[in-house]
Amino acid sequence: MWHPINVKIKETDNSIIQRILSGDKSGYRELANRHKDYAFTVAYKIVGTREDAEEVAQDAFIQAFHALPNFNQEAKFTTWFYRIVFNAALMFKRKKNIVAEDITLSEAAQEATADTSNDLKTNEQKKYIQQALNQLSPDDVTMITLFYLKEQSLEEIAQIVGISAETVKVKLCRARKRLGEEMKRILGNEVRTLI
């Protein structure tokens, strides 16, 4: 017997924006739910603390909501929105001039080898990557975050950050090199234990 299959097509961001602009307020919530984690993660990687990252992400959403009537419907929402998040995080970082925490090499190495379970390993990874990211410039952090988290293309990253794709490639290469050096400085040869 043949059963019809209901295929639910995911509504595009631009279609949600059109609904919002025609007065459907529920669209704000949908947009927020769809992009909050990524916005928060980008902000977190740049500003370094969860509290500040939440503030930055909220601020970015409010800015984006206010600017929705001016959003070019031909463009990709995420590229436009991530640029707002990126700028909001940079502004916040400049204002607060966050001093990144440092840890001693020996403490880190000891903690890194202490646990073996998967959850703990993931937490260790997050922790040390974040510590290494805290030592990099916001530009470097942004390159790495955009490239690895949602696998944005070099062209998309270029649009978000406002530089050419070629420059993104060079900056990304340098950023990864610096991150590797930081990880090595923090963990020594223990980096492999985290993978």
Next chain:
Amino acid sequence: MKEEEIFDILDGLASEETIIRHQALLINDEAYRSLFQEYADTHALLEAMPMEKTAVNFTDRLIDQWELSQALVLERKPSKLPFYFLIGAGIILIASLLVVFSMSNLSTVQVDLNPTLSILRNKLFINSLLTINSILILKFLDKKFLKPYFEKKYHVSL
């Protein structure tokens, strides 16, 4: 091998020629092997980098904040109040001046004043004093009654 080329290999973007050179170096060059391993480790860590999760009530707080900012915009819209007040004040001022001028033409009593007070006979001086007094009274009324009233009624700081 340039660093950019190493990352191209890791990203799967390297040309065939680069890959052949890379494989040869891996076999023959101990220093290169160690450097490549280092970059590969960092790359693997970053690829496994998880997405962070917001607080559970993130969206609720965001929507509250958004609605609040919208409400403030709406409340600020009837900002014509100061404009209406200025029109009202202007009308009262003109009416006061008209009364003052009409009364000054009705002067019927002639009083002899000593020279130091003779300035009080000057119509221009008297009219200026009355005008200044009217403005001061209007300012007083505005500060003491009108401004508090409108602020309380519309929750707007004028």
